[in-house]
Structure formats: structure tokens, C-alpha cells
Amino acid sequence: MIKQDDVIIKVNNLSKNFKMVNAVKNISFEVKQSEIFAFLGPNGAGKTTTIQMLITLLAPTSGDAEIDGYSVVRQPAEVRRAIGYVPQMLSVDGALTVRENLMLMVRLYDVPGRECDERIRKMLAFLDLEKYAGKLVRTLSGGMIRKLEIGQAMLHHPRVLFLDEPTTGLDPIAKRSIWEHLKELRNTYGTTIFFSTHNMDEAEEACDRIAVMNAGEIAVIGAVAELKEKTKKKDATLEDAFVFFAGHSSVADGNFHDIKQTRETEQRLG
Numbered sequence: 001m002i003k004q005d006d007v008i009i010k011v012n013n014l015s016k017n018f019k020m021v022n023a024v025k026n027i028s029f030e031v032k033q034s035e036i037f038a039f040l041g042p043n044g045a046g047k048t049t050t051i052q053m054l055i056t057l058l059a060p061t062s063g064d065a066e067i068d069g070y071s072v073v074r075q076p077a078e079v080r081r082a083i084g085y086v087p088q089m090l091s092v093d094g095a096l097t098v099r100e101n102l103m104l105m106v107r108l109y110d111v112p113g114r115e116c117d118e119r120i121r122k123m124l125a126f127l128d129l130e131k132y133a134g135k136l137v138r139t140l141s142g143g144m145i146r147k148l149e150i151g152q153a154m155l156h157h158p159r160v161l162f163l164d165e166p167t168t169g170l171d172p173i174a175k176r177s178i179w180e181h182l183k184e185l186r187n188t189y190g191t192t193i194f195f196s197t198h199n200m201d202e203a204e205e206a207c208d209r210i211a212v213m214n215a216g217e218i219a220v221i222g223a224v225a226e227l228k229e230k231t232k233k234k235d236a237t238l239e240d241a242f243v244f245f246a247g248h249s250s251v252a253d254g255n256f257h258d259i260k261q262t263r264e265t266e267q268r269l270g
């Protein structure tokens with residue numbers, strides 16, 4: 001397929017209404033190829049809902065988005081081949097070994113049989129997980145499980161990797177290791193990395209651009225320096241910019257769903 005430009009994610013007037021909530025309200029934005037793009041916003045802002053529409057798990061109420069030139073509404077199968085997804089919740093089977101989890105995924109993604117072993121070998125090497133290949137996943141640390149989840153999502157060599165709060169619950173060393181691997185993925189394969197986080201340091205350190213979402217809308221989008229500048233505050237931090245654009249919203253304003261999800265996220269890795 002011929003690309004018109006280097007835009008790889010193009011969101012057009014995307015909305016999602018649940019019964020009681022308009023979770024995502026007519027948002028439009030673009031992400032460039034090989035960008036590391038952070039999605040910030042208070043609990044309940046609509047980040048996960050947006051990501052789930054972009055990965056075709058949730059049908060939009062209206063609007064559309066193109067991933068690598070394919071419409072999430074009209075060409076979901078093509079979109080799925082172009083993306084990898086690491087969810088907010090656990091996505092590995094603790095009762096299987098590291099290798100068995102990867103085997104499941106290569107089958108799911110229709111990787112040709114003769115290539116499976118080699119892809120798994122390379123992924124284990126890339127993630128420094130070789131010596132854990134035969135270990136049951138439930139015996140691994142949270143950081144190693146996260147790396148395995150990233151490996152699973154990358155086995156079919158997607159062009160875009162979506163990660164919903166990839167480092168929540170991880171210690172600083174594990175966090176750093178995850179980011180070293182994600183940056184290497186981008187640098188080696190040109191993978192576009194789209195992630196949500198509540199961690200300002202991580203967003204500032206890792207990403208090229210940020211979108212701050214608030215109450216279902218994109219409050220601001222741009223490079224970290226641009227967001228800080230827009231606050232008009234001297235020596236503004238990214239947290240200052242976040243508060244400036246996302247207002248006072250916090251989990252205290254959220255409903256049961258948000259609070260439950262936040263707690264589950266905190267506890268996901270025990």
C-alpha cells in the first residue's frame with residue numbers, strides 16, 4: 001500500500017457513548033510513524049476507551065480512525081494485523097511457561113509454522129528472557145511479566161504498538177528496562193509506540209509528543225516543551241501542564257468503574 005505521508009494513526013471525529021457516559025467526544029488527532037506518543041489524562045478521561053476503539057476491540061459510536069491506512073470501522077482485520085496491544089490488565093497465562101505463552105501468540109497471529117521457533121528465539125533474546133523460557137509465568141517478577149507481554153504483542157512485527165499503562169506497579173529498575181526495550185523496538189524496527197500513563201516522569205523522559213485527555217476530549221497535544229510553555233508559568237513542570245489542562249479532576253470525581261479499574265491496575269502484578 002502506498003502511503004501519502006508519514007502519518008500512521010489518523011483519528012477522525014471519534015466518539016464513544018456508553019449508556020450513562022459520553023466517554024469519548026468527537027476527538028481528532030494524528031500520530032506520525034515511529035513516534036513515541038503518550039496519552040495522559042485523569043482517571044475516567046477516556047484513554048482506555050479510545051485505545052480500545054483504535055485496536056478494534058470496541059466499535060465507535062461515530063467517527064473513524066485509520067491505522068497504517070486501514071479503517072478501524074471498515075477494515076478491522078487489516079488493522080489487527082498492523083498493531084500489537086499490551087492491555088492495562090494482565091494478558092499472560094500464569095499457569096504456562098514463558099515459551100508456551102509465546103507459542104500461543106504466534107499461532108494466534110498466523111505466523112508461518114517454519115518461522116515460529118526463530119521468532120520466539122529472537123524475541124526471548126531481545127527481551128533478555130532466554131533463561132526464563134521454561135519457567136512458569138506466575139513465578140516471574142512483574143517487570144519480567146511486562147516484558148513478556150510486550151514480546152507477545154510484537155511477535156507478528158506490528159507497525160504500531162499500543163500499551164495501556166505499561167509500567168503501572170513496576171519498580172524503577174523494571175520500568176527503566178521496559179523503556180530501554182521499547183525505545184530499542186522503535187529504533188530497530190521503526191515501531192510507533194502509543195502508550196497511556198499516569199506517570200509524568202515517564203512521559204517526559206520517553207515520548208516525542210503527548211496528548212492530554214480530559215472528560216472525553218483532547219485538552220492539548222504537543223511536545224512536552226510546548227505543553228509547558230502553554231501554561232505561561234515560569235519553570236512549569238509537566239505535572240503543572242497536566243493540572244493546567246486536565247483541571248482538578250481526580251479519582252475522587254470518578255465513578256465506581258474508574259475507581260475499581262484504578263485499584264485493579266495497582267494490584268495487577270500483586
Ligand SMILES: Nc1ncnc2c1ncn2[C@@H]1O[C@H](COP(=O)(O)OP(=O)(O)OP(=O)(O)O)[C@@H](O)[C@H]1O
Binds near residue numbers: 018023255257262
Ligand atoms: N464498558 C463500559 N461501560 C460503561 N461505562 C464505561 C465502560 N468503559 C468505560 N466506561 C466509562 O467511560 C469513561 C472513560 O473510561 P476509560 O476507562 O476510558 O478511562 P481512562 O482514561 O482509561 O481511565 P484510567 O486512567 O482510570 O484507566 C469513564 O467514565 C468510565 O466509567
Ligand SMILES: [Mg+2]
Binds near residue numbers: 047048049088
Ligand atoms: Mg484506562
